[in-house]
Amino acid sequence: KASLGTEIAGWVEAGIVPEYSQEEAELNDLGRSLEGKLPKDIVRQIYSGKLIKEPLTLSKALDEYEAYKLDGSARDREIKTRVLRIKADLRSALSKTKLETLPLSSLDRSDANAYRDCLLKRLKPNSVQRHINTVRAALNLAIAEHGFDFVNVFVNLKIKGSGTTKDDRHPLSDFQVTELTPAFTSDPQVWGIFAALRDTGARLSEILFLKVGDVNIQERSLRITPNELRRLKTNSSDRTI
Numbered sequence: 001k002a003s004l005g006t007e008i009a010g011w012v013e014a015g016i017v018p019e020y021s022q023e024e025a026e027l028n029d030l031g032r033s034l035e036g037k038l039p040k041d042i043v044r045q046i047y048s049g050k051l052i053k054e055p056l057t058l059s060k061a062l063d064e065y066e067a068y069k070l071d072g073s074a075r076d077r078e079i080k081t082r083v084l085r086i087k088a089d090l091r092s093a094l095s096k097t098k099l100e101t102l103p104l105s106s107l108d109r110s111d112a113n114a115y116r117d118c119l120l121k122r123l124k125p126n127s128v129q130r131h132i133n134t135v136r137a138a139l140n141l142a143i144a145e146h147g148f149d150f151v152n153v154f155v156n157l158k159i160k161g162s163g164t165t166k167d168d169r170h171p172l173s174d175f176q177v178t179e180l181t182p183a184f185t186s187d188p189q190v191w192g193i194f195a196a197l198r199d200t201g202a203r204l205s206e207i208l209f210l211k212v213g214d215v216n217i218q219e220r221s222l223r224i225t226p227n228e229l230r231r232l233k234t235n236s237s238d239r240t241i
Contacts (some may be wrong), residue, residue: 003030017049024049055103056142058094058135062087064145065138074209074229086131093118104142105150112153125161132157196222200241205230 001009004026011017017024031047045051066083070076091099093115119128136154184194196207209229222241226232
């Protein structure tokens with residue numbers, strides 16, 4: 001653009017510089033003037049008038065997913081931390097080259113399996129499933145947004161032992177609640193959180209991010225609804241207790 005103007009730069013960006021045209025001749029002249037001053041790959045693109053697009057890597061796909069998920073809420077920090085941790089694990093399991101240099105289309109099932117096996121060395125199956133769900137979602141977004149036609153290698157990845165059952169989490173017994181209670185009585189704020197969790201059965205985040213307007217003293221109720229500090233896990237979680 002600096003050397004030949006916006007019109008020729010527009011043809012190059014579109015990738016349709018006419019053959020044997022004045023535009024092509026000017027690009028050839030520019031290419032010759034830059035030989036030895038710029039890397040050969042760049043000079044070659046100037047000669048041809050066709051730019052080689054930088055490949056979309058796994059790292060960039062995760063960056064795009066992060067940008068898509070961020071919404072200015074309190075969950076943004078959690079999302080950034082999760083993506084950063086996933087990148088570190090992928091780098092360890094696959095290599096920096098596969099994470100940051102090679103295009104997504106070069107990944108195969110063995111790479112997905114290697115990432116899964118690396119996580120299973122230190123995490124429980126359900127935690128591994130959550131990490132893989134994020135990577136799978138990032139690739140699905142990239143495939144859809146960029147019009148790729150390759151298969152997401154992280155889809156239907158088998159993780160032995162993952163999945164919840166009715167026996168995974170049992171409610172606390174009355175005896176256990178009684179035993180726990182003294183540990184929360186010294187701090188009024190902590191006691192309020194504990195008592196609300198104990199008496200409502202609500203999730204921790206639902207209680208931590210309650211607002212004054214969610215509490216109705218007259219009706220003796222709490223309104224659990226989305227706000228700028230937190231989302232709800234499911235649509236049916238929007239409720240009054």
